[in-house]
Amino acid sequence: MxxxxxxxxxxxxxxxxxxxxxxxxxxxxxxxxxxxxxxxxxxxxxxxxxxxxxxxxxxxxxxxxxxxxxxxxxxxxxxxxxxxxxxxxxxxxxxxxxxxxxxxxxxxxxxxxxxxxxxxxxxxxxxxLGIGPGEAGQPAGPGLVGPHTELEEANARLVRGAYRTVFSEHRLDLAEEYYHRHYAHHNLRTDAIPSGLDACKAFVAENLAMFPDLTATVEHVVADGDRVMVFVLWRGTMTGAGRGGGPTGRELVMRTGDHFRIAGGKVAELWEVVDYLALRQAGMPTP
Missing domain, CATH: 3.10.450.50 (Nuclear Transport Factor 2; Chain: A,)
Known part of the structure; x- marks a missing residue:
């Protein structure tokens, strides 16, 4: 829930x-x-x-x-x-x-x-619905704005660090520094994404196999208490295969909205909204 x-x-x-x-x-x-x-x-x-x-x-x-x-x-x-x-x-x-x-x-x-x-x-x-599809790009402003507690600033740094280290630098060996071992992943459109640190690492590894040059850039971030919410820009080229798709050689330019609950200095839960049209355009089957 x-x-x-x-x-x-x-x-x-x-x-x-x-x-x-x-x-x-x-x-x-x-x-x-x-x-x-x-x-x-x-x-x-x-x-x-x-x-x-x-x-x-x-x-x-x-x-x-x-x-x-x-x-x-x-x-x-x-x-x-x-x-x-x-x-x-x-x-x-x-x-x-x-x-x-x-x-x-x-x-x-x-x-x-x-x-x-x-x-x-x-x-x-x-x-x-017969609307769009429109363009994906919007101006970014990735920093916190206004006063925040030390905890909120630390939580925002943790989330930005996870995107930089695990997804953009592809350091899966450092995932446990950012994600709780009982990490839970919630996608509003599908229940197919598994939870748990090991499943998280396997899921990321599969994405990196499909998009070996994948990067994730935080475009906006807000923080309140133990919650951090971000917009993220994902880029990569589908030169690998996985989940029934690829390689297509097509470029991925995708944006997501991600909401985190932080516990004990690590990501405990994630909820996400995904632009699945971008995944389809890159050649990946979508739920």
Whole structure:
């Protein structure tokens, strides 16, 4: 079960967390689109190229989803507030459609209203809805912003170090420095990814065999208590084979939204939203 958010001591974090949760569950989820103008600043900055190209920007995109699903239901998951920023996962589903759309959202707020927006979207589902696919690239800002506790700073360093050392430098022999031996992996779309440190190392090894030049770059990071949430850019070339695909020689350019729970100075749990269209384009079968 995905956790709720863990709030720090500041009133700003609590207020922004509730503002974003209300935005999705009470405003968008209940199709009260006429109230959105009160929640989004005029001239807000949209960083998703696809959403920016649509009439109405973010509001237009949400209205399009509501029209495609008909009976749209919105569920907020894994929300992490961090000073003026809030990162979260959102599940979009409707009884008239099979499956669901999963997105990872990042907002910067001013006075409780949306001032900037970034996201990671499973674009494979957007294509099924007749939207997009759009571009994957968005501007990065990988550092923590504003005041944080020593624990939050240490947790963010741990997560960035795991991506750098294990995934980009391919040091599987150092995985236990970053991951708990009872590490649990949760993917919102599939249950096929195994948990446990040994299974984690085997999963990473298989990915590195398919993409020997794989790199992972943290684009955004937020931290609150024992939680860290990031957007990550993955690059590589599928010159190997595995999981029923490859080698194709195609380039992988993929973004994910990843939410971590840290315990005892190591990653204990991970939840993720993946852009599966990028994996398909590289030639890998997807769930």
């Amino acid at each position: 995905a956790p709720g958010y863990i709030v720090g001591a500041t009133r700003e974090r609590v207020g922004n967390a509730e503002a974003v949760r209300e935005l999705f569950e009470d405003i968008v989820g209940r199709h009260r689109f006429d109230e959105l103008a009160e929640r989004i600043l005029p001239g807000y900055v949209e960083h998703d190229p696809l959403i920016r190209s649509l009439d109405g920007g973010l509001v237009g995109f949400w209205k399009r989803l509501a029209a495609e699903f008909g009976d749209l239901e919105v569920t907020v998951r894994n929300l992490v507030p961090d000073n003026d920023r809030v990162m979260l996962f959102v599940t979009w589903r409707g009884r008239s459609r099979a499956g669901a759309l999963h997105t990872a959202e990042l907002f910067r707020l001013e006075g409780g209203r949306v001032a900037e927006h970034w996201d990671v979207v499973d674009r494979s589902e957007l294509v099924e």
